[in-house]
Amino acid sequence: MDFFDNVGAWIGYLWSPIGDWLLNADDAGHKLAVMVVAIVLFVVVMGAILLGVDRPKRVPGWVVSVGFVGPALLFLAFGLVYPALRTIYASFFNRNGTEYIGFDNYIQSFTQNEFQIVLRNTALWVILVPIVSTLIGLVYAVVVDRTRFEKLAKSLVFLPMAISMVGAGIIWRFMYEYRQESSDQTGLLNQLLVWIGLEPKQFLLDAPENNFFLILVFIWIQAGFAMTILSAAIRAIPDDIVEAGKLDGLYGLGMFRHITVPSIRPALVVVVTTIAMATLKVFDIVRTMTSGNFQTSVVANEFYVQSFRAQNAGLGAALAVILFVLVIPIVVYNVRQMRLAEEIR
Amino acid sequence: MTTTPTPPQAFEKKEKGEVPGGAPPGREKTEGRFERRAARAKKRLTSPWASGIAIVIAILWTIPTFGLFVTSFRPSGDIRRTGWWTILGDPQFTLENYQEAMTGSTRLIDFFVNSLVITLPAVFIPISIALLAAYAFAWIPFRGRNFLFVAVFALQIVPIQITMIPLLTQYVDWGLAGSFWTVWLSHSIFALPLAIFLLHNFMKDIPPSLVEAARVDGAGHVKIFFQVLLPLLVPAIAAFGIYQFLWVWNDLLVALVFGSSLDVRPLTVHIAELAGTRGQTWHLLSAGAFISMIVPVLVFVSLQRYFVRGMMAGSVKG
Numbered sequence: 001m002d003f004f005d006n007v008g009a010w011i012g013y014l015w016s017p018i019g020d021w022l023l024n025a026d027d028a029g030h031k032l033a034v035m036v037v038a039i040v041l042f043v044v045v046m047g048a049i050l051l052g053v054d055r056p057k058r059v060p061g062w063v064v065s066v067g068f069v070g071p072a073l074l075f076l077a078f079g080l081v082y083p084a085l086r087t088i089y090a091s092f093f094n095r096n097g098t099e100y101i102g103f104d105n106y107i108q109s110f111t112q113n114e115f116q117i118v119l120r121n122t123a124l125w126v127i128l129v130p131i132v133s134t135l136i137g138l139v140y141a142v143v144v145d146r147t148r149f150e151k152l153a154k155s156l157v158f159l160p161m162a163i164s165m166v167g168a169g170i171i172w173r174f175m176y177e178y179r180q181e182s183s184d185q186t187g188l189l190n191q192l193l194v195w196i197g198l199e200p201k202q203f204l205l206d207a208p209e210n211n212f213f214l215i216l217v218f219i220w221i222q223a224g225f226a227m228t229i230l231s232a233a234i235r236a237i238p239d240d241i242v243e244a245g246k247l248d249g250l251y252g253l254g255m256f257r258h259i260t261v262p263s264i265r266p267a268l269v270v271v272v273t274t275i276a277m278a279t280l281k282v283f284d285i286v287r288t289m290t291s292g293n294f295q296t297s298v299v300a301n302e303f304y305v306q307s308f309r310a311q312n313a314g315l316g317a318a319l320a321v322i323l324f325v326l327v328i329p330i331v332v333y334n335v336r337q338m339r340l341a342e343e344i345r
Numbered sequence: 346m347t348t349t350p351t352p353p354q355a356f357e358k359k360e361k362g363e364v365p366g367g368a369p370p371g372r373e374k375t376e377g378r379f380e381r382r383a384a385r386a387k388k389r390l391t392s393p394w395a396s397g398i399a400i401v402i403a404i405l406w407t408i409p410t411f412g413l414f415v416t417s418f419r420p421s422g423d424i425r426r427t428g429w430w431t432i433l434g435d436p437q438f439t440l441e442n443y444q445e446a447m448t449g450s451t452r453l454i455d456f457f458v459n460s461l462v463i464t465l466p467a468v469f470i471p472i473s474i475a476l477l478a479a480y481a482f483a484w485i486p487f488r489g490r491n492f493l494f495v496a497v498f499a500l501q502i503v504p505i506q507i508t509m510i511p512l513l514t515q516y517v518d519w520g521l522a523g524s525f526w527t528v529w530l531s532h533s534i535f536a537l538p539l540a541i542f543l544l545h546n547f548m549k550d551i552p553p554s555l556v557e558a559a560r561v562d563g564a565g566h567v568k569i570f571f572q573v574l575l576p577l578l579v580p581a582i583a584a585f586g587i588y589q590f591l592w593v594w595n596d597l598l599v600a601l602v603f604g605s606s607l608d609v610r611p612l613t614v615h616i617a618e619l620a621g622t623r624g625q626t627w628h629l630l631s632a633g634a635f636i637s638m639i640v641p642v643l644v645f646v647s648l649q650r651y652f653v654r655g656m657m658a659g660s661v662k663g
């Protein structure tokens with residue numbers, strides 16, 4: 001028995017510096033080394049699995065499929081399915097999970113004043129962002145279609161898609177920057193207000209209209225997405241339909257209303273629903289610009305606040321479940337429409 | 346028509362240049378009110394109005410970024426005193442903001458390294474795992490395959506928020522919390538449903554005869570995967586890889602929850618915190634924002650084609 005105790009002690013003794021080295025990297029070289037170790041480790045493990053199953057004659061077929069699918073299923077079961085079930089379970093318990101409280105967390109989320117504001121804001125976001133950004137994206141896609149500067153024009157509007165929402169939040173906070181009337185404005189929008197003779201405004205502080213100024217940021221980001229998809233859809237409209245429209249004397253706006261829009265309807269639906277899903281989960285913008293203060297919080301932000309700041313795990317879980325339930329109908333509709341769109345093509 | 350094929354664009358241009366009056370004269374009389382209005386609308390919309398709208402939107406979309414970009418090169422005193430549009434009268438530029446943001450007390454260079462260290466494995470690991478799974482779903486027949494694939498597909502709708510508290514608890518139990526490992530693992534997990542689904546679609550597009558031929562030659566699945574499918578999938582992998590790279594690089598939520606300690610946090614987390622605690626130090630914030638954007642923008646400019654394709658394919662993720 002001494003022997004095994006010793007082995008255990010030896011493993012512990014040998015492991016602790018290795019574990020320490022792997023877990024606590026504090027300078028650049030060390031971090032990069034840990035990264036390389038992680039990748040090599042991953043390659044070695046996956047290589048071993050594949051080598052183990054790569055004997056077509058000697059191992060049964062199911063071993064091969066487990067070798068290929070197993071890692072993915074393990075990750076998903078551990079990281080998505082199980083935690084999601086745990087969260088649903090936890091949403092029926094109090095703030096530290098010690099007492100079963102039934103639907104109280106949900107009732108609180110739907111009835112308390114501050115949470116009703118959160119739900120109202122979320123509804124505003126989910127309605128406004130998809131509609132407005134799709135409209136702008138559509139108009140822009142039509143007016144730049146087949147012009148000389150099409151590529152550049154599209155890049156300019158698409159660029160906000162490429163940067164982080166944190167970056168976008170900072171860009172727009174600077175646009176909204178407020179100075180007292182007596183001093184020079186440094187935010188462009190307030191300067192514009194002053195130039196036309198109005199008083200500067202606290203864009204991000206004055207509720208409830210501050211919500212619209214946050215929503216504008218996400219519209220600014222998503223219009224590029226809408227434009228790109230819709231532009232491709234416009235390109236795909238069969239020439240004979242366009243020709244027929246022209247023969248019927250349709251031009252400009254008439255063409256837009258009677259030919260372009262009906263032809264790309266499936267793409268429009270996909271764009272609107274896809275943006276709606278992204279909007280429902282929007283967190284970064286609110287977090288960066290107001291941290292959800294001044295009555296600007298949305299469900300995804302409130303989830304973060306309750307779970308990791310207010311340490312109310314039960315309520316946080318309930319908010320996550322609400323997010324999940326809200327997103328399901330949009331996803332189902334989106335997938336259906338995407339299928340339809342593919343069939344048409 | 347000549348024998349030289351006309352490039353389609355030249356044809357389009359001619360069509361666009363057509364004026365309403367170009368229609369056959371007989372039709373003019375029968376034109377109803379609607380047609381006349383439409384013709385007028387066309388005149389309005391094609392050149393000046395359409396270009397006008399395009400220019401206005403393009404300018405509106407560019408100015409916010411441009412303003413902060415200009416600001417990031419202005420001396421900090423000037424930034425506090427006047428708006429960035431005043432540079433026209435008093436052009437003063439400096440690189441000091443970037444220097445201070447990178448190496449001063451904010452030490453963004455450290456967080457830049459963190460972003461890089463987080464991102465590379467968080468792209469490589471999920472794509473590798475997803476490629477294998479996608480191969481199995483596409484080309485290895487096994488019992489319950491369809492059911493499992495539909496299940497994986499359905500997992501795309503699970504918002505990552507719903508997994509976070511239990512995952513964090515688990516990481517704490519294992520003693521991994523606050524290390525790069527939890528961030529890598531989380532990003533890998535969250536990327537899988539979409540990655541498997543998309544790569545599976547691409548794998549299905551490959552002609553079965555190729556796979557069959559290799560199988561007849563006696564190749565096992567591993568050999569088919571590496572020698573037949575992988576080379577054909579390079580564009581798909583590139584598109585999804587770029588998408589995942591930018592998703593991880595730009596991510597705030599996952600990093601905030603699993604890797605917010607100073608030794609791990611990426612640029613996004615640190616800059617978001619600077620915005621919260623030092624919201625008026627615009628010379629640092631502006632430079633910091635652009636330091637965090639430079640990598641995505643470079644990727645965007647150099648690999649635009651793949652980028653847009655990946656972005657479109659991945660738009661459902663959340």
